Amino acid sequence: xxxxxxxxxxxxxxxxxxxxxxxxxxxxxxxxxxxxxxxxxxxxxxxxxxxxxxxxxxxxxxxxxxxxxxxxxxxxxxxxxxxxxxxxxxxxxxxxxxxxxxxxxxxxxxxxxxxxxxxxxxxxxxxxxxxxxxxxxxxxxxxxxxxxxxxxxxxxxxxxxxxxxxxxx
Amino acid sequence: xxxxxxxxxxxxxxxxxxxxxxxxxxxxxxxxxxxxxxxxxxxxxxxxxxxxxxxxxxxxxxxxxxxxxxxxxxxxxxxxxxxxxxxxxxxxxxxxxxxxxxxxxxxxxxxxxxxxxxxxxxxxxxxxxxxxxxxxxxxxxxxxxxxxxxxxxxxxxxxxxxxxxxxxxxxxxxxxxxxxxxxxxxxxxxxxxxxxxxxxxxxxxxxxxxxxxxxxxxxxxxxxxxxxxxxxxxxxxxxxxxxxxxxxxxxxxxxxxxxxxxxxxxxxxxxxxxxxxxxxxxxxxxxxxxxxxxxxxxxxxxxxxxxxxxxxxxxxxxxxxxxxxxxxxxxxxxxxxxxxxxxxxxxxxxxxxxxxxxxxxxxxxxxxxxxxxxxxxxxxxxxxxxxxxxxxxxxxxxxxxxxxxxxxxxxxxxxxxxxxxxxxxxxxxxxxxxxxxxxxxxxxxxxxxxxxxxxxxxxxxxxxxxxxxxxxxxxxxxxxxxxxxxxxxxxxxxxxxxxxxxxxxxxxxxxxxxxxxxxxxxxxxxxxxxxxxxxxxxxxxxxxxxxxxxxxxxxxxxxxxxxxxxxxxxxxxxxxxxxxxxxxxxxxxxxxxxxxxxxxxxxxxxxxxxxxxxxxxxxxxxxxxxxxxxxxxxxxxxxxxxxxxxxxxxxxxxxxxxxxxxxxxxxxxxxxxxxxxxxxxxxxxxxxxxxxxxxxxxxxxxxxxxxxxxxxxxxxxxxxxxxxxxxxxxxxxxxxxxxxxxxxxxxxxxxxxxxxxxxxxxxxxxxxxxxxxxxxxxx
Ligand code: FES
Ligand code: FES
Numbered sequence: 022x023x024x025x026x027x028x029x030x031x032x033x034x035x036x037x038x039x040x041x042x043x044x045x046x047x048x049x050x051x052x053x054x055x056x057x058x059x060x061x062x063x064x065x066x067x068x069x070x071x072x073x074x075x076x077x078x079x080x081x082x083x084x085x086x087x088x089x090x091x092x093x094x095x096x097x098x099x100x101x102x103x104x105x106x107x108x109x110x111x112x113x114x115x116x117x118x119x120x121x122x123x124x125x126x127x128x129x130x131x132x133x134x135x136x137x138x139x140x141x142x143x144x145x146x147x148x149x150x151x152x153x154x155x156x157x158x159x160x161x162x163x164x165x166x167x168x169x170x171x172x173x174x175x176x177x178x179x180x181x182x183x184x185x186x187x188x189x190x
Numbered sequence: 191x192x193x194x195x196x197x198x199x200x201x202x203x204x205x206x207x208x209x210x211x212x213x214x215x216x217x218x219x220x221x222x223x224x225x226x227x228x229x230x231x232x233x234x235x236x237x238x239x240x241x242x243x244x245x246x247x248x249x250x251x252x253x254x255x256x257x258x259x260x261x262x263x264x265x266x267x268x269x270x271x272x273x274x275x276x277x278x279x280x281x282x283x284x285x286x287x288x289x290x291x292x293x294x295x296x297x298x299x300x301x302x303x304x305x306x307x308x309x310x311x312x313x314x315x316x317x318x319x320x321x322x323x324x325x326x327x328x329x330x331x332x333x334x335x336x337x338x339x340x341x342x343x344x345x346x347x348x349x350x351x352x353x354x355x356x357x358x359x360x361x362x363x364x365x366x367x368x369x370x371x372x373x374x375x376x377x378x379x380x381x382x383x384x385x386x387x388x389x390x391x392x393x394x395x396x397x398x399x400x401x402x403x404x405x406x407x408x409x410x411x412x413x414x415x416x417x418x419x420x421x422x423x424x425x426x427x428x429x430x431x432x433x434x435x436x437x438x439x440x441x442x443x444x445x446x447x448x449x450x451x452x453x454x455x456x457x458x459x460x461x462x463x464x465x466x467x468x469x470x471x472x473x474x475x476x477x478x479x480x481x482x483x484x485x486x487x488x489x490x491x492x493x494x495x496x497x498x499x500x501x502x503x504x505x506x507x508x509x510x511x512x513x514x515x516x517x518x519x520x521x522x523x524x525x526x527x528x529x530x531x532x533x534x535x536x537x538x539x540x541x542x543x544x545x546x547x548x549x550x551x552x553x554x555x556x557x558x559x560x561x562x563x564x565x566x567x568x569x570x571x572x573x574x575x576x577x578x579x580x581x582x583x584x585x586x587x588x589x590x591x592x593x594x595x596x597x598x599x600x601x602x603x604x605x606x607x608x609x610x611x612x613x614x615x616x617x618x619x620x621x622x623x624x625x626x627x628x629x630x631x632x633x634x635x636x637x638x639x640x641x642x643x644x645x646x647x648x649x650x651x652x653x654x655x656x657x658x659x660x661x662x663x664x665x666x667x668x669x670x671x672x673x674x675x676x677x678x679x680x681x682x683x684x685x686x687x688x689x690x691x692x693x694x695x696x697x698x699x700x701x702x703x704x705x706x707x708x709x710x711x712x713x714x715x716x717x718x719x720x721x722x723x724x725x726x727x728x729x730x731x732x733x734x735x736x737x738x739x740x741x742x743x744x745x746x747x748x749x750x751x752x753x754x755x756x757x758x759x760x761x762x763x764x765x766x767x768x769x770x771x772x773x774x775x776x777x778x779x780x781x782x783x784x785x786x787x788x789x790x791x792x793x794x795x796x797x798x799x800x801x802x803x804x805x806x807x808x809x810x811x812x813x814x815x816x817x818x819x820x821x822x823x824x825x826x827x828x829x830x831x832x833x834x835x836x837x838x839x840x841x842x843x844x845x846x847x848x849x850x851x852x853x854x855x856x857x858x859x860x861x862x863x864x865x866x867x868x869x870x871x872x873x874x875x876x877x878x879x880x881x882x883x884x885x886x887x888x889x890x891x892x893x894x895x896x897x898x899x900x901x902x903x904x905x906x907x908x909x910x911x912x913x914x915x916x917x918x919x920x921x922x923x924x925x926x927x928x929x930x931x932x933x934x935x936x937x938x939x940x941x942x943x944x945x946x947x948x949x950x951x952x953x954x955x956x957x958x959x960x961x962x963x964x965x966x967x968x969x
Contacts, residue, residue, distance in 0.1 A: 043310070045310070053227075053228070057230060058221075059221070059224070059227075059228035060220070060221020060222070061221070062225075062378070062379070062428070063227070063459075064378045064379070064380070064428075064462070065380075065461065065462035065883065065884060066461045066462065067461070067462065067463075067883060069462070069883055069884035069885050070378065070462070070884055072378055099221065100219075100220065100221035101220070101221050103220075103221075104220060109216075109219070109220075112219075113216075113219035113220060114219075116215070116218070116219045117211050117212075117215040117216060117219055118211070120211070120212060120215075120849050120850070120852075120853045122212065122214075122215065122218040122219065122676075123212070123429075123676035123677065123678070123853055123857060124377070124378065124379070124426070124427060124428045124429040124430075124675055124676025125212075125214060125217070125218030125219075125223050125426075125428070125676065126225065126377075126378035126379045126428025126429060126676075127378045127428075128218045128219060129221045132219065150892075151892035151893055154892055155891065155892065158376075158378065158884060158889060158891070159378070160375075160376050160377060160378055160429050160431070160861070160889060161378075161429055161676045161853075161857045162853060162856065162857050162860075163856040163857045163858075163859060163860030163861070163890070163895055163899075164860065164890070164891075164892050164894070164895035165856055165895045165896075165899045166853065166856065167892075168892065168895065
């Protein structure tokens with residue numbers, strides 16, 4: 022079975038990139054193997070672990086269940102685009118400080134789910150965090166430090182917003 | 191709660207014993223951390239696919255691969271006939287072909303391996319492989335294996351005293367059966383290996399493995415070449431937990447075979463279904479026991495026949511069975527005993543190492559006896575355990591006659607402190623009051639002590655090497671034989687290296703583990719990674735410091751033998767930091783003086799050994815201790831239960847890096863909780879794994895993290911003869927989770943006061959519901 026490859030234009034982390042994919046190539050595969058953005062992990066390839074979570078137009082999606090071609094024309098954000106230049110995203114900073122990653126394989130996906138959550142709900146309760154991250158498995162940490170880190174990042178983002186507001190007024 | 195070295199503000203400091211970020215923290219959070227499948231591969235790299243047996247046991251009557259080979263994009267389809275060397279992938283028992291020959295022994299056993307230019311083409315080719323198997327009768331349960339005497343290896347027995355007489359004389363006699371299930375490792379990074387052909391018949395293999403040296407040895411054997419032609423490198427794993435101790439060798443050897451056949455780089459990555467169906471898991475165990483207790487709860491006699499389901503090949507099963515036997519006592523002195531263990535061969539995947547390595551399965555038996563005795567006697571779950579702790583001579587001898595040194599036995603101290611800090615008595619009274627007025631929801635509190643033996647029980651494995659290089663600019667490369675799987679080993683090794691050389695952490699680069707840097711290493715397993723490799727790193731750094739000291743003395747213009755401090759990237763005469771020269775200056779001067787700036791270090795654990803036939807010896811260098819108090823809430827209508835609070839006090843000696851150790855304790859406990867309450871492997875009557883993906887196999891999720899989780903490390907408890915007073919931490923906390931069973935029984939027992947609770951493991955909601963209904967029917 023010879024499958025024809027077609028060009029695919031993806032906007033990832035604010036930059037447009039082109040690659041050749043087959044109709045069945047997933048966004049996860051295109052990111053990892055064509056665009057060499059390997060921060061997005063493949064933990065199961067069937068939508069069950071959350072390691073491949075990326076943001077598409079700001080909402081979390083499983084890249085292993087998304088066909089690359091269907092992601093054209095939309096804005097994709099991966100873990101590589103989370104930091105602002107040299108400045109870590111408060112989530113990344115909190116994950117480091119809290120020891121929320123051990124092997125780190127689940128981390129990019131969890132960060133992306135958490136980033137989407139904090140965007141939509143700046144002050145989530147612990148239960149809301151658990152709910153939003155329900156699809157992101159971690160086998161190493163036992164989750165407590167992940168939850169602590171996300172709560173801390175929410176507070177840091179809040180302070181950042183307050184400081185920005187104060188600077189304006 | 192963090193241990194802090196005494197520190198004068200502004201003075202140079204060593205990172206040892208201080209909280210620290212994981213060495214790869216930023217790489218993890220930025221997505222930069224590289225795992226095998228993330229490495230850029232040259233164009234033309236082939237991907238592999240394993241053709242696995244769909245039948246549990248049978249004779250291969252037809253295996254034809256010509257049609258598959260002829261498909262476009264397919265580079266090769268390899269079978270046993272294509273193996274130039276030895277077709278065996280077992281760690282030592284020579285009973286495990288890499289690719290099946292004539293017969294298959296489990297569903298998922300590898301029969302052929304395909305390499306093609308894409309995964310899609312591999313799948314097409316797999317469909318074109320003609321594989322016909324005549325099914326033969328298979329043994330698919332432990333009970334069947336026992337009935338048919340399908341054994342692996344010899345029985346292992348330990349004895350002491352007169353167990354029959356002691357049992358007969360015991361006022362409380364308990365007989366029972368304990369079954370614990372398997373567990374999939376579910377490391378988030380599934381198995382992956384990438385092999386590059388190099389010049390002169392050599393290979394570079396990048397493998398997600400806990401055991402690069404064994405992967406090297408197995409690749410060389412399979413290829414029929416010497417080990418020096420194979421270099422295996424492991425930067426990090428996305429989790430291991432034992433599942434990458436022996437299992438990685440399969441996929442690495444297949445990739446190497448592909449690289450040999452095609453002269454192209456070959457990669458194998460397993461998706462989750464393949465990983466779960468093709469690789470080994472935790473051993474299910476079944477035990478029958480008789481325990482005799484005195485009226486005050488003293489354990490007088492304990493007799494156990496314990497059986498491990500090894501699956502189709504030996505792998506590490508006999509060693510795992512040994513460790514189960516070594517932990518049938520857990521923390522308790524047993525005056526009269528007989529333990530016999532047998533490993534069984536079935537036609538399921540070959541079970542393998544998993545955190546605890548048989549220890550949890552052994553402990554589960556005596557904990558069941560303790561729980562039952564407490565319920566029969568109306569005794570407190572914690573009190574009956576403390577009643578039986580090891581103590582002064584003669585109550586300080588294990589079933590295998592190793593001394594549990596009373597001076598180093600921290601369990602009483604841990605128990606007293608934990609029960610006091612966690613407010614045990616008051617909370618227990620509150621829970622009993624709550625249970626008395628709550629008909630459908632009950633709460634329970636379970637106390638669990640753990641004593642866990644540290645060392646590989648195959649004593650020869652207790653050795654490690656390191657290789658430290660200093661460059662003339664004062665920067666350092668650190669190599670050792672251990673592997674990083676998330677447990678923080680490299681972070682600890684960096685702290686030791688920085689401390690010993692007196693350099694800043696940012697002056698050291700931690701190198702990937704590689705067989706061309708440190709040869710003949712043991713697996714990073716048995717919780718021993720930091721004990722063994724830490725000593726080796728320390729030895730290498732001390733050698734280097736001895737070479738550097740005279741050079742530094744020259745620069746500082748002090749007597750050659752004068753006391754110098756190496757710290758934080760500076761070297762100065764003791765007590766005079768103002769006179770410091772930089773470590774870089776010293777390194778440069780040493781280079782100019784033609785002094786070697788590379789050194790190896792080596793360590794072997796002294797004075798251990800075990801006589802298997804006699805069932806006696808000193809298999810362990812020391813014991814790790816800890817205790818947990820688990821509180822649960824159980825719903826009688828659904829059997830649903832949740833852990834509401836956990837208090838842990840764990841002994842890691844003088845922690846090398848306390849933040850890393852706390853992470854190990856938390857993660858280990860939750861993984862144990864998963865094994866005991868959620869994770870259930872289900873096989874079809876034909877031996878096909880039904881729970882082969884996370885939609886059916888449930889590892890703990892966020893909701894399983896206790897609402898209130900308080901982890902403390904025991905303070906002021908340095909361990910003698912271990913690197914910088916520390917202790918191993920990887921496995922012991924896993925067993926702290928056994929306390930959830932006592933907690934559930936406490937809750938369920940409120941429906942049947944004075945009678946034993948009958949609760950199966952894993953204590954899933956269904957199992958708890960059965961236990962509740964059984965209790966309510968009797969209560
Ligand atoms: S890889 Fe996409 S959910 Fe697991
Ligand atoms: S840190 Fe290893 S899976 Fe989450």
